[in-house]
Amino acid sequence: xxxxxxxxxxxxxxxxFATIAMTLLPASAEAHLVTTGLGPVYDGITHVVxxxxxxxxxxxxxxxxxxxxxxxxxxxxxAVTGGWLAGGIAGLLVADPIVPVAVPIASxxxxxALTALDRRLSPAIVAVIAIAVGLLHGWMNGxxxxxxxREAMGLAGIGATVFVVVALVAALVTSLGPAWTRVAxxxxxxxxxxxxLLMLGWALRGHV
Amino acid sequence: MTGMRRxxxxxREVLMTIALVLGTAPSAFAHPQQSQGQGFLTGVSHPVSGxxxxxxxxxxxxxxxxxxxxxxxxxxxxxxxxxxxxxFLGLIGVHLPGVELGxxxxxxxxxxxxxxxxxxxxxxxxxxVSVFAVFHGHAHGTELPAGQSGLAYSIGFVMATGCLHAVxxxxxxxxxxxxxxxxxxxxxxxVALAGAAFVWRALA
Numbered sequence: 136x137x138x139x140x141x142x143x144x145x146x147x148x149x150x151x152f153a154t155i156a157m158t159l160l161p162a163s164a165e166a167h168l169v170t171t172g173l174g175p176v177y178d179g180i181t182h183v184v185x186x187x188x189x190x191x192x193x194x195x196x197x198x199x200x201x202x203x204x205x206x207x208x209x210x211x212x213x214a215v216t217g218g219w220l221a222g223g224i225a226g227l228l229v230a231d232p233i234v235p236v237a238v239p240i241a242s243x244x245x246x247x248a249l250t251a252l253d254r255r256l257s258p259a260i261v262a263v264i265a266i267a268v269g270l271l272h273g274w275m276n277g278x279x280x281x282x283x284x285r286e287a288m289g290l291a292g293i294g295a296t297v298f299v300v301v302a303l304v305a306a307l308v309t310s311l312g313p314a315w316t317r318v319a320x321x322x323x324x325x326x327x328x329x330x331x332l333l334m335l336g337w338a339l340r341g342h343v
Numbered sequence: 344m345t346g347m348r349r350x351x352x353x354x355r356e357v358l359m360t361i362a363l364v365l366g367t368a369p370s371a372f373a374h375p376q377q378s379q380g381q382g383f384l385t386g387v388s389h390p391v392s393g394x395x396x397x398x399x400x401x402x403x404x405x406x407x408x409x410x411x412x413x414x415x416x417x418x419x420x421x422x423x424x425x426x427x428x429x430x431f432l433g434l435i436g437v438h439l440p441g442v443e444l445g446x447x448x449x450x451x452x453x454x455x456x457x458x459x460x461x462x463x464x465x466x467x468x469x470x471x472v473s474v475f476a477v478f479h480g481h482a483h484g485t486e487l488p489a490g491q492s493g494l495a496y497s498i499g500f501v502m503a504t505g506c507l508h509a510v511x512x513x514x515x516x517x518x519x520x521x522x523x524x525x526x527x528x529x530x531x532x533x534v535a536l537a538g539a540a541f542v543w544r545a546l547a
Contacts, residue, residue: 318416325420329427336434337493
């Protein structure tokens, strides 16, 4: 065997080594949506479950709507899901996120304070608040999907998860019987408002 | 000779591979982890890592249980929001003098309230707890390690503090029984004594 062809095959081997090594050392994704490997719908589902800025807002809205009774809960369920999907499509088309930090902060402060105060509002007002929350968070998700070049079907997973989460929690809160359980929901609302206030501080400090 | 040449070529391959991997390596994300979970865990562990904060928070819950309705739920609803306001003040750079002393004094006074089974007017109780909440929020709400998520830290911090209140309320259930009332008052005295030690340390 001559020594001639060795460098070429060695170069090929080097490329293979380098490829394997780089595959084993991936950088963090830093994308807006989680990558599950199961497709965009599952990515959207996982995004809501793993993103506290969206999940806490959905939970707080459900608790607030549930405290306002079954009619408000039912209306909010469809209003927030519709708003989330509409905002998502708009964000997807515009592909420009509005102030990212401001959306969860506003949601947390308003929904948390309303839940903690247990102020009874008409179903129509609850629905308007639900649409606003859905539009803003949906916009952020849609713009994030567009920016990261992901498939729009991720919105379907996000919308479905928001629907399920809000339906379950709002129904649970509506059905609460003992007075202390209602108080527990109000305490949770005060936690959400507190988190929103701290987030506002972090945002003003430039650290969120 | 051929074997030696192969060794040299293989060594070059390894060096090329190392150079390529190092050249394209992601940033290190060393000690301060970048993950959301790390910020949450830091937030959860922070309130429970300081005995002054733990004792004061549990005392708030116990005192609420002693006071009964509506203080039992009004204090835990009020405290997180006012505490977050204290944290907010700290984050935007508002200086609060004697923060550590304020936290220590809160343990003393809340311990005394529990020990005496004091029942002031509801507004007075809420005002007292709110003043202390500002100090606790200012002292603990802003201590986020570099590289961690402020949102996750805030969630963990608020939840842990709320759970400490819940522990206090659960302990306060003992108030239903005569022996329990005595035990709670003794516990309040112990908290006050511990608070006095914290005051001593803050002034030293």
